[in-house]
Amino acid sequence: MTEALTFYTNPMSRGQIVRWMLEEVGEPYETQLLDYASSMKAAPYLAVNPMGKVPAIVHDGKIVTECAAIIAYLADVFPAAGLGPRDGEKADYYRWMFFASGPIEQAVTNKAAGFEPSEERGRMFGYGNYDLAVKTLADHLSATPYVCGDRFTAADVYVGSTVLWGTQFGTLPSLDPFLAYGERVSGRDAYQRGKEIDGKLIAEMQAATA
Numbered sequence: 001m002t003e004a005l006t007f008y009t010n011p012m013s014r015g016q017i018v019r020w021m022l023e024e025v026g027e028p029y030e031t032q033l034l035d036y037a038s039s040m041k042a043a044p045y046l047a048v049n050p051m052g053k054v055p056a057i058v059h060d061g062k063i064v065t066e067c068a069a070i071i072a073y074l075a076d077v078f079p080a081a082g083l084g085p086r087d088g089e090k091a092d093y094y095r096w097m098f099f100a101s102g103p104i105e106q107a108v109t110n111k112a113a114g115f116e117p118s119e120e121r122g123r124m125f126g127y128g129n130y131d132l133a134v135k136t137l138a139d140h141l142s143a144t145p146y147v148c149g150d151r152f153t154a155a156d157v158y159v160g161s162t163v164l165w166g167t168q169f170g171t172l173p174s175l176d177p178f179l180a181y182g183e184r185v186s187g188r189d190a191y192q193r194g195k196e197i198d199g200k201l202i203a204e205m206q207a208a209t210a
Contacts, residue, residue: 003060005029008048010036011198011205015055017067017161019198023190024157025074025081029057033201068101068158075154085155089148096140096147097155100162103127104137108171134172137163142177145184152188160185 007022007029009015022029034040034054041052049056049065056065057074064073075084085093107127110116117125127133140147141163147155164182166172185191 004058005060006032006058008032008034008045008056008058009054010034010040011201013054014067014161016194016198017158018055018057018070020161020191020194021071021074021083021154021157023194023197024083024154024188025078026190027078027081066101067161068097071154071158072097083152083154083157085148085153086151089151089153092148093153093155096137097158099137100159103133104162107133108166112171134175138175138177141181145181152185156185160191 005022005027007015007018009019009031010033011019034045039045040054046052048058048063051065053065055067055070056063057070058064059073059077064070075081103126106125107130110125111130116130119129122128137159141159144150146152147159160182163172163178164186167174167178167182172178
């Protein structure tokens, strides 16, 4: 029997990352839609995630939050999907998934907020500076089709989402390695299904408030 899997999200959120992963996994799941102004901050959801943020999943009664953690978890508990790392892929898999969720995330959000550390203070920050973090990721993606080599893994869901969102909205530069990699990962059927599902939900939400 398939264990219960519930996905808490808002389609206009990073929940789109987890939606893509769920579509890659191919297991049945229930979607619980939350509103930023009300249900996301209400007691029932705060019992799931006290931060009042989405996405989150509950699988067989266990809660997982944070996109990178959810993706790594789903790859692990649904091995039949073949998205977890093989022995020779583990180093790149964990390194680059958490590079994207750590240094890249910090560099991008700090820059968007108008803050960049001075050269003297750069050693205090895990990413050093924005340009260094971006170049490091771009250099890796210029040398390999996917994060771990020739095979798509769950790490590409997170790194791919980071690159696609960043180049679309300008938080990452439109470098050739980013654009080529984004084109590869966005052509996947599961990515397209996820975008279609969330696109319809966004349209429904917008129509309801029009």
